[in-house]
Amino acid sequence: MTLHSVPGTSHRTVLLDEAVDALAIDGARRDGQYIDGTFGRGGHSRLILSRLSARGRLIAFDKDPQAVAEAGRLAAEDARFAIVHDSFATMDAALTEMSVEKIDGVLLDLGLSSPQVDQAARGFSFRAEGPLDMRMDTTRGMPAAEWLANETQDNL
Numbered sequence: 001m002t003l004h005s006v007p008g009t010s011h012r013t014v015l016l017d018e019a020v021d022a023l024a025i026d027g028a029r030r031d032g033q034y035i036d037g038t039f040g041r042g043g044h045s046r047l048i049l050s051r052l053s054a055r056g057r058l059i060a061f062d063k064d065p066q067a068v069a070e071a072g073r074l075a076a077e078d079a080r081f082a083i084v085h086d087s088f089a090t091m092d093a094a095l096t097e098m099s100v101e102k103i104d105g106v107l108l109d110l111g112l113s114s115p116q117v118d119q120a121a122r123g124f125s126f127r128a129e130g131p132l133d134m135r136m137d138t139t140r141g142m143p144a145a146e147w148l149a150n151e152t153q154d155n156l
Contacts, residue, residue, distance in 0.1 A: 012114065013043025020044060023105040025051040032104030036060040037088030039071045040113040048107070049078055056080055059100070061088040063137035066115065085137075 023034060030053040036045045039062035048058050061084045062068055071083035084094045088108060095103070116124050116136075123133025123144060132145035148156075 013041075013109075016043050016047055019107055019109065020047045020051065023048065023107060025056075025105070029104055031055040033057045033059070033100060033102065035088070035091065035103055035106040037091065037106060037108040038062060038110060039067050039083060040064075040109060041067065041115060042070055042074055044107055044109060045071070045074065045081065049074075049081060052080060054080070058082075059084065059095070059098070061086060061091065061094070063087050063140075064113075064116065065137065065139055067113070 023029075025032070025034070025048065030051065032052075033056070034048055034052070036048060036058060037060075039045055039060040042060075045058060045060050049056075052058065057080050059082045060071055062071060063086065065085070068083055068085045071081075075081050075083055082098070084090070086094065091106075112124055116122050117127065118125070120128035120130030121133070122138070123131050123135070132143065132148070134144040135141050
């Protein structure tokens, strides 16, 4: 198992090489279009971009506004990269809107990233006290505490 730190963060991408190797980005596939369905802090995206040719393209999705902000910095540096602030579940509609007809590979790293757990205010931490929020996208929906306060016991 390999661990790689993401530049400028304390986040370590687990199984980075193994996950990106599975996309088989070599030869003519270096010109392809790929999806990183869960940008996180960009470890997978950066490695994918390093393997793509100048004609290759990477589109990432993430619901977390902090992850989207980090991805925006990467997009400003690399025209082959685009970020969509939404769930990978909207991939079909987003790709249609972007006029993308063919994808050569998709990577989904499901779960939490260490910055989400490390920030108690996000409501995911098991290390520190914080509000019960638990939203990946803090700009949408209601915090878990509010939902629980309004939900009936039968529905729970």
